[in-house]
Amino acid sequence: MTKLITDHDVSISNSNNEITLHVELGNDSKHTIVAYYLLHGNAVIEKIFSSALECSFIIRRNQSYRVKVFYKDECGNNQAVFSKTIKPELICTSIDEIKNNITIGFDKNKIICDTSKCNNLFYRIKSYEFILDDYNDKIESNHSIIKYNIKKSGDYKVIVAYEDYNGVIQFVEFKLHAIYEEISSHLIDSKSLENISEKSLRLIFYILYAFIFREFQRKYDSGYFRYFSIFVGPAVRLGLLVFIFTLMGRHTVVGLSIPLFILTGLLPYSFFSSAGNCLTIVSGNKALLNYRQIKIIDVILSNVIMELLVSCVVFCSGVLVCKYFGLNVIIYNPLSLILSCIVLFVLTFGLGMVLSVIGFYFAEFSYAIQVLFRALFYLSGVFFSIENIPIQYQRYLLWNPLLQIIEFIRFSFVSFDLPRELSYTYLIKCTLTIFLLGLSMYFVNRNKFMINDRAR
Amino acid sequence: MIILDNVTKFYRVRNFRHYVLREVTYQFKSGISIGILGKNGAGKSTLLRMLGGIEHPNIGKIHITGSVSWPVALTAGFLPTLSARDNIKFVCRIYGKTGLEAKRIIDYVREFADIGEHFDVPMRSYSSGMKGRVNFGLSMAFDFDYYLVDEVIGVGDPSFKKKSSDAFNEKRTNSTMIMVSHNVETLRDTCDIGIYLHDGKIDVYEDLEEAIKIYQSQC
Numbered sequence: 001m002t003k004l005i006t007d008h009d010v011s012i013s014n015s016n017n018e019i020t021l022h023v024e025l026g027n028d029s030k031h032t033i034v035a036y037y038l039l040h041g042n043a044v045i046e047k048i049f050s051s052a053l054e055c056s057f058i059i060r061r062n063q064s065y066r067v068k069v070f071y072k073d074e075c076g077n078n079q080a081v082f083s084k085t086i087k088p089e090l091i092c093t094s095i096d097e098i099k100n101n102i103t104i105g106f107d108k109n110k111i112i113c114d115t116s117k118c119n120n121l122f123y124r125i126k127s128y129e130f131i132l133d134d135y136n137d138k139i140e141s142n143h144s145i146i147k148y149n150i151k152k153s154g155d156y157k158v159i160v161a162y163e164d165y166n167g168v169i170q171f172v173e174f175k176l177h178a179i180y181e182e183i184s185s186h187l188i189d190s191k192s193l194e195n196i197s198e199k200s201l202r203l204i205f206y207i208l209y210a211f212i213f214r215e216f217q218r219k220y221d222s223g224y225f226r227y228f229s230i231f232v233g234p235a236v237r238l239g240l241l242v243f244i245f246t247l248m249g250r251h252t253v254v255g256l257s258i259p260l261f262i263l264t265g266l267l268p269y270s271f272f273s274s275a276g277n278c279l280t281i282v283s284g285n286k287a288l289l290n291y292r293q294i295k296i297i298d299v300i301l302s303n304v305i306m307e308l309l310v311s312c313v314v315f316c317s318g319v320l321v322c323k324y325f326g327l328n329v330i331i332y333n334p335l336s337l338i339l340s341c342i343v344l345f346v347l348t349f350g351l352g353m354v355l356s357v358i359g360f361y362f363a364e365f366s367y368a369i370q371v372l373f374r375a376l377f378y379l380s381g382v383f384f385s386i387e388n389i390p391i392q393y394q395r396y397l398l399w400n401p402l403l404q405i406i407e408f409i410r411f412s413f414v415s416f417d418l419p420r421e422l423s424y425t426y427l428i429k430c431t432l433t434i435f436l437l438g439l440s441m442y443f444v445n446r447n448k449f450m451i452n453d454r455a456r
Numbered sequence: 457m458i459i460l461d462n463v464t465k466f467y468r469v470r471n472f473r474h475y476v477l478r479e480v481t482y483q484f485k486s487g488i489s490i491g492i493l494g495k496n497g498a499g500k501s502t503l504l505r506m507l508g509g510i511e512h513p514n515i516g517k518i519h520i521t522g523s524v525s526w527p528v529a530l531t532a533g534f535l536p537t538l539s540a541r542d543n544i545k546f547v548c549r550i551y552g553k554t555g556l557e558a559k560r561i562i563d564y565v566r567e568f569a570d571i572g573e574h575f576d577v578p579m580r581s582y583s584s585g586m587k588g589r590v591n592f593g594l595s596m597a598f599d600f601d602y603y604l605v606d607e608v609i610g611v612g613d614p615s616f617k618k619k620s621s622d623a624f625n626e627k628r629t630n631s632t633m634i635m636v637s638h639n640v641e642t643l644r645d646t647c648d649i650g651i652y653l654h655d656g657k658i659d660v661y662e663d664l665e666e667a668i669k670i671y672q673s674q675c
Contacts, residue, residue, distance in 0.1 A: 109487060139629070147629050149487030151648075203552060210549030218537055287533035290526045291550060292509045447512045450505070 005031060005081050010069060014088040017120065017165075020056045021067050021083060030074035037068040060123045062090050062165045090165040093121040095172060104158055104174045109150055111178055113158060116144040126161040126169055153180045203293060211302035212309075234270065234314050238262050241383055254385045255414040257327045263318045264410045265382035267311050268344055272380075272402055273373045274307040278352040279359030279366040282449050289450050296449050297442060300352045308345060333412035339424075340408040347401060347431045353438030357445050381406050387419060394421055401430045458484040458507055458524070458602065463516035465499070465506065476502050477513070478656030486522065486601060489633040491647035491664060493671040498653045500636040501527070504604050507634060522601035528592060529606040536580035540569070540590050543579060547594060561597040568593035568619070589616060596623045603627065605635040621645060640668050 009024040019038070025031060038046040038057045041064075048055055059065060066085040073079050101118035104111065113128055128146050129138045132154045139146060150156070158174040220226040241262045245253075253261045278300055285299050323329050331337060359366055380402040386394055397403055404427045411418050460482045466473040476499030484490065484507070494500050504527050505511045509520055526533075534543045544565055548558040566575050569589040574582065582590075595603065624633070624646060633646050643650070643664065650667025652659045654674070661667035 139625070141626065143626070149629070149632075151485075151487060206552045207550050210546050213549070214535065214538070214542075214546050217542060218535060285533075289510060290505075290508075290529075290533050291547070292524065292526065293550060450511050 004073065004079060005069070005071060007081055007083060010067070010081060010083045012067060012083040012086055014059075014086060017059050017088070017090055018056050019059055019065060019067070019086070019088065021054065021069070023053045023069060025053065031071045031079075034070040034072060034078075037070070039066050039068055040064065058120060059088065059090070060120065060165060061167065063087070092164045092166060093118075095170055098122065098162070098170075099172050099174075102160060102172060102174070104176055106176065106178050109180055111148045111150060111156060111158065111176065113146045113148070113160065114144070115160065115162075119144060122170075123163040123165055123167065126163055129159040129161070131157040131159065150178050150180050153178060204298070207294060207298050208302050208305065211298060212306050215303060215306045230310055231314060231317065234266060234318070238266055238318070241266070245383075254387050254410070255416065256410060257322070259322050259325075260319070260327060260329060260413060261385075261410065262383065263315065263322070264413065265380075265406050267315045267318070268406050268409060269377060269380055269382050269402065271307055271311040272344065272348055272351075273376070274304070275348045275351040275355055276370060276373050277303060278356040279363075279369060281352075281356045282360040283363070286449070295446065296356060297353070297446070300356055301349065304345065304349045304352055307348075329413070330415075331412060332415050336408055336418075337412040340405050340412070343427060343431050344405050346435050347405070350431065350435030350438035353442045354434065357438075357441045360445065360449065376400070376402060379403065385410065386421060398422070398426075401427055401434075457486055457519075457521050459519040460484075461517045461519065463506070463513040463518060465502065465511075465513045475656035477506075477658070479516075480656075480658055482658060482660070484602075484632070484634065486632050488649060489628065489647045490635070491643035491650045491667070492634065492636045492653060493643070493650060493667055494653035495675050500653055501529075501606055503653060503658075504606055504634065504636055507602075508604050523599075524602040525595050525598065525600040525604055527604045527606045528595045534579050534587065534590070537578050539576045539578055540565075540571070540574070540582075541576055544590070544594055551598065561594075564597045565590060565593040568596060568623070570616075592620055596627065599630070601631055603631055603633050603635075605633060605637075607637055607639075640672075643668070 005023065005025070011022045011024070013020050013022075021036060023033060033051050033053065034049070036048045036050065036055045036057075037044050038048075038059075040061075045065075046057055048057070057065075057067075064085050064087040067083040068080055069083070070078065070080050098118050098121055101115075101121065103114045103117070105114070106112070111130065115125060125142045125144065127138055127140045128148070129136060130148050130150075131137075132150075132152060137148070139148070154177070156176045156178050158176060160172045160174075161169055162172070164170050220230065238259065242259050245258045245262070250258060252258070256264070281299055281303070282296055285296065288294050288299070289296070319329055355369065358369070379397065379400055381397075386397065386403065386407055389397060398421055404422055407419070407422055408424075408427075411422075460477075460480050463477050463480050465476045466478075467476070468474075492500050492503060502511060506513060506518060507520075508524050508527055509518070510527070512518075534540075535546075538546075541562060544562050545558060548554070548561055553561065569575070569586070569592075571582075571586050571589060574586060579587065579590075621642075627633075628646065635643065635646055637643050647664055650661045650664040650671075652661065652667050652670050652674075659667075659670070661670070
């Protein structure tokens with residue numbers, strides 16, 4: 001076993017303002033150095049973590065120093081040894097030399113004072129003082145660069161106070177003529193103001209990204225089961241409906257197999273009904289409006305986009321499962337499918353805006369609207385097709401744009417022609433009306449969302 | 457620079473108009489930190505939110521050049537189900553800070569708030585003081601030209617008070633503080649001039665002490 005390091009093995013020396021430490025280890029020694037602590041008395045001044053046998057500290061004060069060396073012995077135990085105490089004699093730098101090393105500059109209504117060049121010539125900076133006539137401003141700081149905003153033109157006197165090696169406070173004085181440029185309101189042209197108030201597209205992208213990410217975390221990130229639940233809800237509803245239809249002895253509706261028929265009805269409906277979440281969106285996200293760049297419309301849009309993403313994932317996996325069980329899934333009319341999805345998205349977004357305003361003014365209405373959404377489940381052809389309805393009642397049901405969208409999505413999966421009753425023109429007109437209604441309701445009320453509840 | 461241009465702001469309370477500002481024109485110069493004083497309900501926080509571009513005046517315009525912080529208050533837009541880390545990431549994203557920059561901000565706030573293991577726990581378990589620490593640290597991690605501060609300095613234990621006033625003084629060299637506080641000492645520490653807000657008017661006092669004197673005699 002090698003002997004432990006004793007204070008005879010540790011040699012300490014100083015030159016100028018550097019303390020150098022050398023540890024003597026025998027050739028067969030298996031100790032490893034861990035750290036060096038520079039101490040004054042028992043107070044730690046600086047730590048260096050290193051396994052080298054030599055190490056040096058820069059010192060800036062006339063006082064006694066010693067170094068504690070931490071090491072691990074061959075068994076892995078922590079050991080420590082102190083060096084001898086030394087008291088270096090530092091010679092203080094003259095004030096003139098320090099003055100030469102400090103730079104004072106001036107830039108855009110700011111005085112910049114830079115003492116970083118002479119960091120090692122004294123112990124530390126105490127304060128900066130800026131004096132104009134009889135007005136003075138003292139900043140206590142030990143930062144090496146400081147920027148000071150001026151408010152008037154004139155001959156400034158800057159006094160930098162520092163502590164030298166002996167702990168004596170010394171003052172260095174500078175004189176500087178600084179000019180304050182008034183930035184008057186007339187100089188700001190209206191164009192640059194507009195640029196600032198306009199959000200760049202990039203920022204909108206960042207905000208949407210942040211929101212979608214956050215919504216995901218809020219809804220699903222509390223355990224793996226929540227991710228699983230994205231699929232479980234639709235799967236259970238789908239399974240029940242398929243089960244009932246099979247009990248009734250049906251195998252196809254309008255040429256579609258039952259699971260696909262239900263899937264194409266259920267998912268557009270559940271996506272559409274997510275607009276109901278927008279009823280509480282203003283009250284729920286009010287605190288977020290404290291961030292200036294966030295507007296309620298960002299929250300609505302990101303909510304809708306997230307629901308779209310979830311619905312698409314569930315729909316695609318549903319279709320794949322159908323395919324896996326040998327059902328016939330062919331998209332005969334992809335353009336119709338894409339158009340219907342876009343229309344559904346715009347419709348949901350528009351309705352979301354309408355509902356966010358309604359929910360803001362009439363919070364008590366939200367219950368009635370939940371009931372309406374439930375009624376839509378039965379009226380929107382989730383489990384029937386318009387073809388099954390007696391012809392004299394079809395025209396009433398066709399007022400419902402959601403029913404038309406669901407039918408368009410369904411009929412893009414079958415080879416024969418669309419029923420004549422469905423109309424793209426009506427659907428697009430209806431969607432645009434709701435979207436523009438939502439947009440105008442939002443823009444009229446957007447500034448009121450932030451107002452206190454007491455002053456509604 | 458923030459310019460109030462003939463700004464009128466009122467709330468309708470039971471068919472009466474409660475005026476916060478009435479035809480006010482004033483220019484908030486950069487570099488001069490301002491303390492806003494006034495009675496409860498005089499509209500100090502509303503004024504602060506208008507300066508931040510969150511609320512809009514009924515009449516007139518507010519021109520804002522330069523970046524303005526969110527109003528730093530005890531209650532913030534944090535989602536209670538997420539941890540402080542995730543909430544901070546969210547704020548970084550909406551300010552377009554990603555990657556290393558976001559990491560620097562998170563490290564800074566964690567060190568500044570000094571709430572230990574709570575940093576990765578959902579924020580619903582936080583006390584209001586802890587939320588204030590995180591929010592204050594977060595605002596200090598960004599570089600704004602204007603800081604809007606609503607009664608948040610001077611909360612918490614002495615060590616945090618010290619830390620926050622240090623950070624604040626450091627920011628002061630490059631930014632302008634606009635501050636609402638009932639605590640006269642904090643105003644004295646930070647602000648250069650004072651504004652006394654009452655009856656829809658703002659009285660500007662070049663000497664903060666004068667504003668404090670008026671405030672203490674009136675409220």
